[in-house]
Amino acid sequence: MFPWNNNQFPFDQSGFMKHLNKMNPKDVESYIQNVMKNVFSGDFTQGFPFQGNMTGNETSGFPFQGDVSKSETQMKPQPEIFETNDFVYVKLPLSSKDNKNLKLQHTNHQLILINYPKENEQSKYMLPSPVKRKGTRARFLDDYLEIQFIRLDESNISEIDISY
Known part of the structure; x- marks a missing residue:
């Protein structure tokens, strides 16, 4: 019925699961942060008030706390x-x-x-x-x-x- 190989639809599931089990959450988060910086250039956190550095290096802060250092x-x-x-x-x-x-x-x-x-x-x-x-x-x-x-x-x- 489908003209493509079912093993690769939507992707090779056995290989994907092996790769998924090896992933480190901090690596995924740093990858997402790099992509966001490349797409939005510079400090993208200003445009998204609930976003921030989720890697634990600095606090993301809550956007409505007022003027707090x-x-x-x-x-x-x-x-x-x-x-x-x-x-x-x-x-x-x-x-x-x-x-x-x-x-x-x-x-x-x-x-x-x-x-x-x-x-x-x-x-x-x-x-x-x-x-x-x-x-x-x-x-x-x-x-x-x-x-x-x-x-x-x-x-x-x-x-x-x-x-x-």
Whole structure:
């Protein structure tokens, strides 16, 4: 039925699997970084705010932290922030005994941590989508603080009158 050899469609699968098992994730990441630099020339991270050097040589930073120097960013633990269809999750590296005075506050778009990472300090992180004011949960799991927000469906449509 097909005019080509099935062993090579879409590619030689046995050879591909052997090659795939030998791959080092850091080599793949450095290859992708080199390709991105060649395609976008120079520092491509400015055009993609959530991209950065993922090899671990420097921190990628979170794009909405404000004016923070690199030395402060490297010292401040960076949370994992991700969303699903119904929730927004924030995962902070923190054990339950390390910070008893931690206070959590949030707006629809921002998480505010008081006394984090040190006493009398405040950290703010933008959330990827709006969240509801109520229904937020926080719990400690394996030296991490996990915060679960309920996403806010913004289906409110406003009509604007045009004056002539």
